[in-house]
Amino acid sequence: MIVINLDVMMAKRKMSSGELAQRIGITQANLSILKNQKAKAVRLETLDAICRNLECQPGDILEFREE
Amino acid sequence: MDKADNVIRYTKVATVIFLVLVVVADVFGFSITNYITRVWADREDTFALITLSTVYYLGTVGAYVVLIAFYKLLNNMSKDIVFDKANTKLMKIIAIALALMGVDCMVGTIAWFGTIYVGIICFFMMLVLFCVRAVFEKAIEMKSELDLTI
DSSP states (O other): OEEEOHHHHHHHTTOOHHHHHHHHTOOHHHHHHHHTTOOSBOOHHHHHHHHHHHTOOHHHHEEEOOO | OHHHHHHHHHHHHHHHHHHHHHHHHHHTHHHHHHHIIIIISOOOOHHHHHHHHHHHHHHHHHHHHHHHHHHHHHHHHHTTOOSOHHHHHHHHHHHHHHHHHHHHHHHHTTTOTTHHHHHHHHHHHHHHHHHHHHHHHHHHHHHHHHHTBO
8 A cells, every 4th residue: 555654754844734735735634635544646746746845755755565 | 507406496396296296196096096997907896996006005105205305316406415425325215216116017017007118117217217326426436536636
């Protein structure tokens, strides 16, 4: 399964959910869906915005784990 | 969008009119079945009268279920609740009621063969409704995936 390590990256950058949601232009509810592994798909433009704002690579956020 | 709202509104009115007609058909049920048995079926025996009356009243029970469920479905649609599990559940209720009405009409052929036509229409409507339900279920699945695409 693909795990989204958004919490870890946000903690490293000391960025709150509200601030990140505002910067990448999505609602806090949608960011929460991402953080809680409830999302079924991530748009490339969302990933692009997250990576730009958290100054990281997609691999830092997305991780494959055996179920 | 306005046109769709009007269609829903008029269909709701038509459903209420049909409900009233079913109530009237229930009130005069015995006279109607008596007429069908004597004139259309051309039978004088009590067995035919009892069978047709039972089939007729069971059919009207099915019609109540179908019309009330259909009214609820239209009500949901007028509130913009379209691709929802509640609607597919209502469609399932309508389809099952139609299937049972079809079976009921098939039993009615014991007394009068004419009921088979109503039965065939019921079965066909059931199939159409199951198809519409399948389309709705696919749409609900797609909507859920779209909602969870961030």
